[in-house]
Amino acid sequence: MSARPTPTKSSPLSIIAAILLALVVAALNIGLWWWGNLPHGPEDWHGQINGFSVSLFQRYQNPFNQSYPSDDEIASDLKLLHQYTGRIRTYSTLVNPQVFRLAQKEGLKVMVGAEIDTRLENNEKELETLIALARRYPDTIERVTVGNEALFRNDLPVDKVITYLDRARAHIRQPVSIAEPDYIWLKYPELADHVDYITIHLFPFWNGVTVAAPFRGEDQGAVRQAEDAYLQIKQRFPNKHVVVGEIGWPSNGDRRERAYPSISNEAIFDRQWLIWAKRNNVDYYLFEAFDQPWKEGLGEGRTGAYWGVFNADRQLKFPFTGPVTEDTGWPWKAIAASLLAIIPMIWFGIRFQRFKLMGRLFFDVLIQLACGLIVWSVTLPFNFYLSWVDWSMLVLLFPAQVAILAILLINGFEFTEVLWRRQWVRHAALRSPDPVDQQPFVSIHLACYNEPPEMVIITLDSLAALEYENYEVLVIDNNTKDPAIWQPVQEYCEKLGSKFRFFHLEPWPGFKAGALNFGLKETSPKADVVAVIDADYVVRKDWLSTLTGYFHDPKVAVVQCPQAHRDFEQNRFRRMTAWEYDGFFRIGMHHRNERNAIIQHGTMTMVRRSALEGTGGWSEWTICEDAELGLRLMHAGYELVYVDELMGKGLTPADFKAYKSQRYRWAFGAMQILKGRWNWMTKKGPLSGGQRFHFLTGWFSWFADALHLLFTLMAIFWTAGMVGLPQVFSLPMQLFLIPIIGFFFAKAIFGVVLYRARVPCGWYDIIMASLASMSLSHAIARGILHGLTREKTSFVVTAKSRRLGGSNFAAFTPVREEMFMFIALMLCIIGMAKSTAAHFTEGRLWMFILAAQSIPYFSALAGAWIAHKSGDKTG
Numbered sequence: 001m002s003a004r005p006t007p008t009k010s011s012p013l014s015i016i017a018a019i020l021l022a023l024v025v026a027a028l029n030i031g032l033w034w035w036g037n038l039p040h041g042p043e044d045w046h047g048q049i050n051g052f053s054v055s056l057f058q059r060y061q062n063p064f065n066q067s068y069p070s071d072d073e074i075a076s077d078l079k080l081l082h083q084y085t086g087r088i089r090t091y092s093t094l095v096n097p098q099v100f101r102l103a104q105k106e107g108l109k110v111m112v113g114a115e116i117d118t119r120l121e122n123n124e125k126e127l128e129t130l131i132a133l134a135r136r137y138p139d140t141i142e143r144v145t146v147g148n149e150a151l152f153r154n155d156l157p158v159d160k161v162i163t164y165l166d167r168a169r170a171h172i173r174q175p176v177s178i179a180e181p182d183y184i185w186l187k188y189p190e191l192a193d194h195v196d197y198i199t200i201h202l203f204p205f206w207n208g209v210t211v212a213a214p215f216r217g218e219d220q221g222a223v224r225q226a227e228d229a230y231l232q233i234k235q236r237f238p239n240k241h242v243v244v245g246e247i248g249w250p251s252n253g254d255r256r257e258r259a260y261p262s263i264s265n266e267a268i269f270d271r272q273w274l275i276w277a278k279r280n281n282v283d284y285y286l287f288e289a290f291d292q293p294w295k296e297g298l299g300e301g302r303t304g305a306y307w308g309v310f311n312a313d314r315q316l317k318f319p320f321t322g323p324v325t326e327d328t329g330w331p332w333k334a335i336a337a338s339l340l341a342i343i344p345m346i347w348f349g350i351r352f353q354r355f356k357l358m359g360r361l362f363f364d365v366l367i368q369l370a371c372g373l374i375v376w377s378v379t380l381p382f383n384f385y386l387s388w389v390d391w392s393m394l395v396l397l398f399p400a401q402v403a404i405l406a407i408l409l410i411n412g413f414e415f416t417e418v419l420w421r422r423q424w425v426r427h428a429a430l431r432s433p434d435p436v437d438q439q440p441f442v443s444i445h446l447a448c449y450n451e452p453p454e455m456v457i458i459t460l461d462s463l464a465a466l467e468y469e470n471y472e473v474l475v476i477d478n479n480t481k482d483p484a485i486w487q488p489v490q491e492y493c494e495k496l497g498s499k500f501r502f503f504h505l506e507p508w509p510g511f512k513a514g515a516l517n518f519g520l521k522e523t524s525p526k527a528d529v530v531a532v533i534d535a536d537y538v539v540r541k542d543w544l545s546t547l548t549g550y551f552h553d554p555k556v557a558v559v560q561c562p563q564a565h566r567d568f569e570q571n572r573f574r575r576m577t578a579w580e581y582d583g584f585f586r587i588g589m590h591h592r593n594e595r596n597a598i599i600q601h602g603t604m605t606m607v608r609r610s611a612l613e614g615t616g617g618w619s620e621w622t623i624c625e626d627a628e629l630g631l632r633l634m635h636a637g638y639e640l641v642y643v644d645e646l647m648g649k650g651l652t653p654a655d656f657k658a659y660k661s662q663r664y665r666w667a668f669g670a671m672q673i674l675k676g677r678w679n680w681m682t683k684k685g686p687l688s689g690g691q692r693f694h695f696l697t698g699w700f701s702w703f704a705d706a707l708h709l710l711f712t713l714m715a716i717f718w719t720a721g722m723v724g725l726p727q728v729f730s731l732p733m734q735l736f737l738i739p740i741i742g743f744f745f746a747k748a749i750f751g752v753v754l755y756r757a758r759v760p761c762g763w764y765d766i767i768m769a770s771l772a773s774m775s776l777s778h779a780i781a782r783g784i785l786h787g788l789t790r791e792k793t794s795f796v797v798t799a800k801s802r803r804l805g806g807s808n809f810a811a812f813t814p815v816r817e818e819m820f821m822f823i824a825l826m827l828c829i830i831g832m833a834k835s836t837a838a839h840f841t842e843g844r845l846w847m848f849i850l851a852a853q854s855i856p857y858f859s860a861l862a863g864a865w866i867a868h869k870s871g872d873k874t875g
Contacts, residue, residue: 010350018349018360025345025364026338029372033334039323042268043275046321050277051087051111051285052309053246055292056096059312059385062294063095071098078106080314081289089245089285091115091148093129094122100133104140111245111285113179116147116164117155127164134172143175144168145199145245151184158188165194179245182229185237192237199245200233201287202226204269205303208257208839211249211265222249222259223272230282244284247273251291251317252383253303254731255841261303264326267318270309274320290314293385301840302730305385312385333375341371352417359420366412370405373739377401389728396714400707404743407704410697414591415750419757426593428643431549433467433542440548442471442606443527447515448535450480453488455651456535460489462648463533464496468544471499471531472524478505478515512602513618513625520617527609532626534603538566539648547606550641557611557638558630561604562589566649573863573870574652576768577659579761581652583751583769585644586758592698593642595690599698600630600640604648611638622676623793624669631677631695635686656775656860656867657814663776664783670699671787702780704747705856709781711740712821712853719828719850723835731842741845744852775863777856778818811868815860822857825850 056074061067069077074096081088088108090099092115103110112133114126127146134141146168150156161178169176175196182200185191192198204222211222226247233242249269250261270286277284291308298304310316318324327333345364352360381394434440444463448456456475463473475493480486486504493502503522508514516532523530529551533539543561550559562585568574592598605626612618615632618625630640653659674681674696681692721729751773755766786793812819829850837843 010353014353015350018346018353021349021357021360021364022342022345025361025368026342028365029338029341029368030334033330033337033372037326037330039325040264040268041323042271044321045271045274047278049085049274049286050283051089052081052085052289053089053091053285053287054081054099054289055091055295056099056290057292057294059293064294068096071102074099075102075106077290077314078102078108080310082106082108087111087142087285088289089113089145093126093133097129097133100137100140104137108140109142110137110140111143111145111243112141113145113148114168116150116161117153123164127168130168131171134174138173141174143177143197143243144172145177145179147178148245149180149184149201150178151180151188158191162191162194165191169194169196175241177243182233185233189236192240195240197241197243198233198237199243200230201246202229202244203246203248205249205256205259205261208259210258210260211268222269223276226273227276241283244277244282246287247284248287248307248309250303250306251308252306254301254843256303256839257841261306262326263317264324266309267324271320291385296385296387296730301837301842302384303840329379333379337368337372337375340375341368344371354422354425355416356420356422359416362420363412363416366409366416370409373405374402377739387730390730393718393732400711401739403700403703403707404739406697407700408743408746410700411747411750414588415754417591417594418587418754424590424594426596426642428550428641430542430546430643430645433545434549436469439468439470439545440528440551441524441526442468442529442531442544442548443519443523443609444471444473444531444533445476445516445519445523446473446533446535447476447478447512447519448480448489449478449512449515450482450485451535453485453492456489457492459533459535459537459539460492460496460500462538464500465541466539466544467541468548470526471544472527473500474519474522475500475502476505476515476519477503478508478512478518480504481506510620511623513620513622516618516625517620520613523609529606530609530612531606532602533648534650537603537648537650539604540646543604543647544606546645547643547647551606551608553639555637555639556641557608557633557636558600558640559606560598560600560640560642561645561647562586563601563603564646564649565652568652571870572768573656573867575765576772576863576866577652579759579765579769580772582759582761583755583773587754588698589642590644590758592694595688595694596634596639597688597691597694597698598630598640598642600626600633602626603650607633608638611636622669622672623665624673627669628673628677631673631680634691635677635680637686655814656864659772659863659867660776660779660814660860664779665793667699667702667780667783668787668790668793670702671784672791674699675788699784702784704743705777705780706784708777708853708856709785712825715850715853716824716828719832719846722837723828723831726835726837731837731840731846740849741852771859772863774856775859778815778821778860808868811864812861815864818857818860822854822861825854825857829854 056069056077057063058069058073061069086109088103089111091113093112094115100110100112112130114130116123116126130144130146134144146164147161150161151158165176165178177195177197177199178191179199179201182202185198185200204225207225209222209225230242230244249266251263251266253261255261286309288307290310291306291312293305293312295304296302308317344367348363348367349360377398384390386394446459460473475489477486477489490502490504493500501522503518505515505518508518510517520530529548531544547559550556563581565574565578565581568578589598602625607629611633612629615636619628622628633640653662680687681695718729718732722731751770752766755769829847832838832843832847832850837846
């Protein structure tokens with residue numbers, strides 16, 4: 001069967017189909033934005049609000065930074081509020097003291113509070129000023145509170161609070177109270193004997209209660225809970241007037257169990273409460289008038305900044321009549337997301353019309369989802385009052401989020417092509433053997449270093465049994481110092497006859513590439529093809545006879561078979577790694593082969609000699625000389641043929657240390673190639689667009705491992721900050737969380753589905769192969785980061801024979817870094833669980849992310865343990 005792609009021409013019908021499909025997906029996107037922002041319909045509110053609790057700091061002002069509003073700013077705020085109410089409540093007599101004078105001028109009544117807490121000296125100043133203000137503004141100040149949730153915070157004992165109350169009542173004509181949550185009054189009923197009225201705070205949000213909209217037929221919810229709490233206090237203290245000093249709902253921030261902060265929920269709660277309070281003649285102060293960004297992180301998480309009916313720019317968040325839309329800007333965001341996606345979707349539909357309809361639809365949806373997330377990510381931060389710390393984190397993480405989306409699209413493209421292709425365009429099968437006189441002469445090169453002689457001899461026996469006449473075998477042993485290891489191989493080659501030649505090189509530079517370049521110089525002049533295998537491989541008798549026919553086509557430079565394994569079925573570690581390797585050759589290599597962009601790997605490969613020597617031989621500047629050669633041959637215009645037949649089987653790495661070091665070497669070498677051949681892959685030239693795509697993006701999954709490591713280190717730092725300095729470090733926004741969680745699940749689903757479709761193994765082996773794959777994440781991340789920052793690293797040969805083990809504790813020696821990372825993440829989860837952040841949905845979501853981040857490190861520990869306990873069990 002042909003190995004060359006047949007180009008597909010775009011017919012008018014296919015172009016129309018691509019456009020229609022893209023328009024359908026774009027319309028669905030707009031529909032989802034519309035559905036997510038359906039107007040909510042709480043009852044209309046007409047009339048004046050009984051009162052507002054106020055903190056009159058402007059957008060960028062903060063009392064902790066000694067930044068306070070001016071008289072003009074306060075006067076402007078009071079004038080705005082007077083349009084909605086005739087009363088306000090304040091919390092301190094020392095902070096913004098001009099408010100009382102300006103309120104009198106505006107004609108507002110004030111419930112003035114004295115700030116009482118652990119600062120006893122400050123308490124005296126607050127109390128003295130309260131007495132003076134009450135006497136100075138007898139008509140403006142209609143009632144006072146001595147302390148705001150001082151007992152709730154355990155700032156003072158109840159007897160000390162009573163002393164303050166009694167002093168205030170002795171000197172102030174206006175009614176005196178203390179403001180506490182409803183349950184504090186029930187806990188300390190004696191307080192009622194020392195106040196003129198009772199002030200309670202009602203916050204169903206902090207109890208995790210959902211907002212229940214009556215039009216949905218619900219009879220329980222936040223307002224109902226507030227009503228019950230109010231009526232209970234009225235019943236318990238029938239002779240005291242009850243004032244609701246604070247009640248409200250946040251419009252943004254961290255979710256609290258079933259309580260979700262949003263503009264629509266704030267509108268529903270506030271309007272329902274206003275209607276019920278008016279109907280039942282309740283005295284209340286709505287909390288609060290204006291958003292206060294400086295409150296973010298003061299024990300309430302991000303939510304503390306968003307309780308205002310007006311935002312920090314003094315704009316009303318929602319109307320008091322008519323439907324409420326959560327995001328009034330959703331139409332232009334939806335259109336922007338659709339416009340961003342429409343051209344890529346149409347291009348994909350035209351370019352890949354050979355995919356089944358479901359595949360084109362799936363990938364169009366994936367493109368639209370990615371564009372929607374970009375628009376959402378760009379616009380969401382402007383819904384928050386971000387600190388410089390938040391913006392710094394955003395600047396750092398936004399490029400990472402774009403990279404995550406790119407990796408998701410790349411993985412999704414592979415998923416789509418593998419599942420929904422109609423057929424493989426470039427498929428290569430075994431060829432009929434040539435007559436002896438037409439067989440290309442093949443020089444088989446076997447490079448070895450310090451390999452067990454009995455293992456190499458098994459490989460030589462399989463080569464001696466080849467059903468092929470025109471070949472030679474060059475065994476090149478480089479830098480093995482112990483004669484007891486290389487001399488038995490030399491002697492065995494002599495016994496096998498003239499086709500087998502042995503070379504011992506010591507010392508010799510260039511690692512494996514250096515040995516193979518030496519082999520090129522010693523190759524028979526008759527050789528047309530150079531074949532390379534590893535020293536642990538047993539090849540099929542028909543390896544050469546069924547494949548060398550491809551070299552009759554002068555455009556073919558490489559014929560590559562999969563890397564496969566033997567003797568693993570009864571060894572749990574070797575089995576899981578064997579199936580992990582198999583996934584790439586059953587899935588990734590086919591995907592790359594469609595665009596003549598396979599990764600050449602240095603075993604079970606055959607290379608046209610003239611192409612190999614004509615492009616410079618094996619590159620000694622990279623430790624992945626095989627992959628670099630494949631790219632170089634593509635750049636020279638040759639074709640590489642991938643035949644998915646198991647023509648030889650080798651041994652898996654002996655233990656977890658060898659398994660890790662091999663993958664580290666591959667990742668490091670990939671980065672060497674990326675840096676060394678960057679211009680080839682980024683600039684138009686001999687390489688096709690598909691080849692450049694695969695060699696640029698084929699390593700993106702490994703880049704995801706590097707991002708995982710960096711993100712984990714940042715997450716550990718950020719979590720330590722949230723636990724130790726919650727006033728500085730707040731819970732991450734959804735912007736940081738949702739793409740990460742989505743990527744985690746999408747990648748897992750893609751992998752499992754593709755394995756089920758393409759790899760001939762059961763669920764147990766899929767799970768174990770997934771564990772093996774994840775266990776390499778840290779090694780790959782180190783390889784990527786070192787490869788980007790270093791020029792060279794040592795070439796470590798992958799051990800294939802079992803090394804002597806040690807104690808159970810020694811099993812974890814190869815994964816010490818992973819162990820430390822896992823322990824650090826577990827400590828972060830414990831710290832979060834014990835902090836106040838655990839009460840927020842975002843806090844629990846963050847703990848879930850930390851747990852997900854720990855999976856690769858746990859997998860490494862599990863893999864090392866499985867390797868240690870597997871011993872030498874082989875099939």
